[in-house]
Structures are given as C-alpha cells and as structure tokens.
Amino acid sequence: MxxxxxxxxxxxxxxxxxxxxxxxxxxxxxxxxxxxxxxxxxxxxxxxxxxxxxxxxxxxxxxxxxxxxxxxxxxxxxxxxxxxxxxxxxxxxxxxxPLVSKVHIQGRRYVQAGRTLVLIGHAGHPEVEGTLGQIDGEVHLVGTPEEVESLPLALDAPIAYITQTTLSVDDTRAIIGALTARFSDVTGPDTADICYATQNRQSAVRELCEHADMLLVVGSPNSSNSNRLREIGEEMGKPSFLVADGSQLDPRWLEGVETIGLTAGASAPEELVQSVIAAIRAVTSVTVETLDGLEENVQxxxxxxxxxxxxxxxxx
The missing domain is CATH 3.40.50.11270 (Rossmann fold)
Known part of the structure; x- marks a missing residue:
C-alpha cells in the first residue's frame, strides 16, 4: 500500500x-x-x-x-x-x-527609459527567443549569477531586468542579487509580476516534498517549468522523476516507498496525472489525498x- x-x-x-x-x-x-x-x-x-x-x-x-x-x-x-x-x-x-506579453511591454518601457536591459532566462527557449525579438535595442541574456559577472557593462550603467515567466522568484533571486551587487543602478518588476502559476507550483512542490518519500512530476521533457519542479524535488533530497504519463512509470521506483508526491507542470493536463495514479495502482494498492493549497481562479x-x-x- x-x-x-x-x-x-x-x-x-x-x-x-x-x-x-x-x-x-x-x-x-x-x-x-x-x-x-x-x-x-x-x-x-x-x-x-x-x-x-x-x-x-x-x-x-x-x-x-x-x-x-x-x-x-x-x-x-x-x-x-x-x-x-x-x-x-x-x-x-x-x-x-498575457503574462508573457506583459514582460514584453515591461522590457520595451525600460529600454525607452534609457536603461540597459537584462533578460533572465534560458537561452534557446521559445519564450526567450520571442522576448528578445520583441525589444528594440540590445538585450543581455543571463541564466546564472556567473554570467552576470561577465556582462560587458559599466558598473554605473542604469540596468533593468525582466524574467522568463517559467522562472519563479526563487529561481531568479540569486541572479537579481548578483545584478544588484555588481551594478549601482538596477531596477526590475515587482515580485508580484512573476508568473503566479510558476511560483504557486514550485511552492506546492516544496510543501509536497516535506511529506513524501519521492516525487513524480508529470510533464514533457522540453517543458521548462516541469523540469524545474523535478529539480526542486532533488534539491530537497527526494528521488525525483519526470514522466510524460503513466506509461513511463518504472515500478522499481516504488520499492520501499510509502508516500509518493505527485504534481504536474503548467502544460500537463489532469488526465495524465490520473494515468500515473492508474499505473501506480497496477503495481500496488493506493490511497490518494490532495494537500491543502491555493485555489487558482485566474482567467x-x-x-x-x-x-x-x-x-x-x-x-x-
């Protein structure tokens, strides 16, 4: 069980x-x-x-x-x-x-105000490519605090940053910290402007890992936010696996496990979560509970x- x-x-x-x-x-x-x-x-x-x-x-x-x-x-x-x-x-x-479009608008406003723009995100991600192509003028892409140190900018240059929406406050904190530590004039959007869904799902996974022996994340391999959920599980010391659906469940993962934490990335439908539960049930008897958490009513x-x-x- x-x-x-x-x-x-x-x-x-x-x-x-x-x-x-x-x-x-x-x-x-x-x-x-x-x-x-x-x-x-x-x-x-x-x-x-x-x-x-x-x-x-x-x-x-x-x-x-x-x-x-x-x-x-x-x-x-x-x-x-x-x-x-x-x-x-x-x-x-x-x-x-609309939250991605909001980032585009913020970036253009910062550039129009005369600031040098830094985009915090993953090179090659479609959202990042689109954002880079929405801004008139030079945009510096950084994905790690180390990359901030190599930015070819004057230390007193007026800097503004925007972020890929599939990154949470936690994901961007270290990079923003590196920017403010290196440059004397840095501004950026309020943390309330970070994608609510990304932040909420990551917070829920941290809570989940407090109660679970292992973590399963339902999502596609090319989903940035799904991969980040799995990484958070690993950071919290839990065996963590990304699966597209129940067909990818390895029964060996369940050996010695009493409680499985199960979540899904922002682009994964609930039916795939249910397919994972069905796959677990095919191996052993299962009880299912939902942790208390935020009810999202955004439309x-x-x-x-x-x-x-x-x-x-x-x-x-």
Whole structure:
C-alpha cells in the first residue's frame, strides 16, 4: 500500500487553458486545418490531441499556406515573425500568454527609459527567443549569477531586468542579487509580476516534498517549468522523476516507498496525472489525498481576433 499525495495547485495554468481554447475555437469556427507556429504549449499529449482535431504545427511561417488561419503559441513570437505574417496577409490569432506579453511591454518601457536591459532566462527557449525579438535595442541574456559577472557593462550603467515567466522568484533571486551587487543602478518588476502559476507550483512542490518519500512530476521533457519542479524535488533530497504519463512509470521506483508526491507542470493536463495514479495502482494498492493549497481562479480573456474569423457553414 502506498499513499499518493497530490500537489495543489498542479497542472494547467490560465495561459495554457487560454492557448488551447484558442486553437479549439479556431477549429470550430473555420474548420480544419488551422496552423500553429511552434507547439502551442510544451506537452506532446496536448499537441497530439489538437493534431487529431485538425491543427497543423509548423516551425516557420513559410510552411503556412497563403490565407490560412495562423496561431502563435503561448510562448510568444518576435516582431519579425509578426511582421512576416502581416506581410503575407495571414489571418493571425495570437495565443501568447498575457503574462508573457506583459514582460514584453515591461522590457520595451525600460529600454525607452534609457536603461540597459537584462533578460533572465534560458537561452534557446521559445519564450526567450520571442522576448528578445520583441525589444528594440540590445538585450543581455543571463541564466546564472556567473554570467552576470561577465556582462560587458559599466558598473554605473542604469540596468533593468525582466524574467522568463517559467522562472519563479526563487529561481531568479540569486541572479537579481548578483545584478544588484555588481551594478549601482538596477531596477526590475515587482515580485508580484512573476508568473503566479510558476511560483504557486514550485511552492506546492516544496510543501509536497516535506511529506513524501519521492516525487513524480508529470510533464514533457522540453517543458521548462516541469523540469524545474523535478529539480526542486532533488534539491530537497527526494528521488525525483519526470514522466510524460503513466506509461513511463518504472515500478522499481516504488520499492520501499510509502508516500509518493505527485504534481504536474503548467502544460500537463489532469488526465495524465490520473494515468500515473492508474499505473501506480497496477503495481500496488493506493490511497490518494490532495494537500491543502491555493485555489487558482485566474482567467484570461480570449483575443478579439477569434470573433473576426468567418464562421464555417454548418450542415443541417
């Protein structure tokens, strides 16, 4: 018998729900296919489900036929991509998470105010690439405190920082500390502007690991926030594993374990969490409890461009 403790909150955040709803509603309005630049969110199950409904995922706009409805992923895109779509006359629905868009606006404001901008994030991540392409002027990308030390900037230069949304206050604290220690004039957004979902899920995992013998995180290997949840479990001294779904559960992980902490990244649907519970139940008897935690009631409006799509003819 093992106990499964579920984190609260876990799984889908408001930005992911909004992005998936955008694809679903676009398909409902115009019919298949609609084209999505990059994975709408970083979860293979979600992507495959939308593919089955008629969404076509592409990496570049030149893969989109002329006139086809085009959706930008929740991670955001550069201004170059936006301009290319406009030049081609593509009907675009922007599914960029509103919290990501907020970071873009903050960055532009800091640059307009004459500050040198530092972006705290992971090189190569789609959100980071999009943010870099949304800012006019030079942006310095740093991912560690050590990289702050090598920034080619005067110590009295006016600095401003913005952060990748899938990093929490805890993730960015050391880097912000390195910036303020090295430079004399540093500003940045209030900690309240950090993505609520990232912070809440990481806090829930820390609480979970106080009660569990091991940690399972449901999420895709390319999901930044899911990987960070697993890393937190390891930092807290717990065996921690990232699984896409129940099929990846290794029964050997359960040997000698009495309590399993189970959570999911912000792009992982609840059905995958349930598939992991079913896989555990196939090995041993299980009780399931949910830890007390925050109830998230955040909702984001859908973009007005959805309403401007032509409705396909309905068969009576």
């Amino acid at each position: 093992v106990k499964v403790l579920l984190a609260q909150p876990r799984g889908f955040c408001a930005g992911v729900i909004r992005a998936i709803d955008i694809v679903d509603q676009a398909l409902d309005r115009v019919g298949a296919p609609v084209y999505v630049r990059h994975e709408i969110v970083h979860n293979r199950h979600v992507v495959d489900t939308l593919k089955a409904k008629g969404a076509v995922f592409v990496e570049e706009l030149n893969e989109v036929p002329t006139g086809a409805v085009t959706i930008f992923s929740a991670h955001g895109v550069s201004r170059t991509v936006q301009a290319d779509a406009e030049a081609r006359g593509l009907p675009v629905i922007d599914a960029t998470c 984001f409006r859908l973009p007005p461009a959805l309403d401007r799509l032509p409705q396909r003819a309905r068969v009576a």
